[in-house]
Amino acid sequence: MTPESADALFIDDTHVYSTSEVVRITGLGSADVAVLVECGAIAPQDPRAPHWTFAAWSVDVARRARTLRDEFALDDVHTVAVIVRYEQRVRSLERELARMHARVGSP
Numbered sequence: 475m476t477p478e479s480a481d482a483l484f485i486d487d488t489h490v491y492s493t494s495e496v497v498r499i500t501g502l503g504s505a506d507v508a509v510l511v512e513c514g515a516i517a518p519q520d521p522r523a524p525h526w527t528f529a530a531w532s533v534d535v536a537r538r539a540r541t542l543r544d545e546f547a548l549d550d551v552h553t554v555a556v557i558v559r560y561e562q563r564v565r566s567l568e569r570e571l572a573r574m575h576a577r578v579g580s581p
Contacts, residue, residue, distance in 0.1 A: 487529075487530045488530075489530065490519065490527045490528070490529065491527060491528045491529075491530070491532070491533050492525065492526070492527055492528075493507055493525065493526050493527075493528070495533075496528055496532070496533055496536050499533055499536075499537070500533065500536045500537050500539070500540045501540050502536055502539065502540050502543075502551075505551075506539075506551045507526075507536060509551040509552055509555055510535070510536060510539055510551070510554075510555050510558070511526070512555075513552060513555035513556065513558075513559065514555075514559060515535055515539065515555045515558040515559055515562070516528060516532035516535050516536055517532065518532075535558060535562075538558060538561070539551075539554045539555065539558050542554050542557055542558065
């Protein structure tokens with residue numbers, strides 16, 4: 475399966491994805507997935523398990539990492555993981571700001 479066709483796949487929020495499924499869906503290598511875990515961009519459900527499994531949100535993040543790597547022609551997955559972590563932080567801050575605006579009633 476190519477990453478382009480994997481983009482069209484529906485990610486089931488209730489399904490648990492193995493590392494090999496994450497690799498197949500995202501087009502990343504298993505070493506790339508391990509780097510994303512090491513850098514905290516994604517998290518296996520049980521990091522101590524001999525075979526990692528991932529929730530759907532991790533698959534979405536890994537797909538985004540693959541897109542970023544391709545768009546910016548980045549060879550180092552550590553760099554991609556840092557960018558993904560920054561994106562996650564920005565989104566978190568945007569949600570927090572929206573909640574604060576909702577509480578005080580400003581736009």
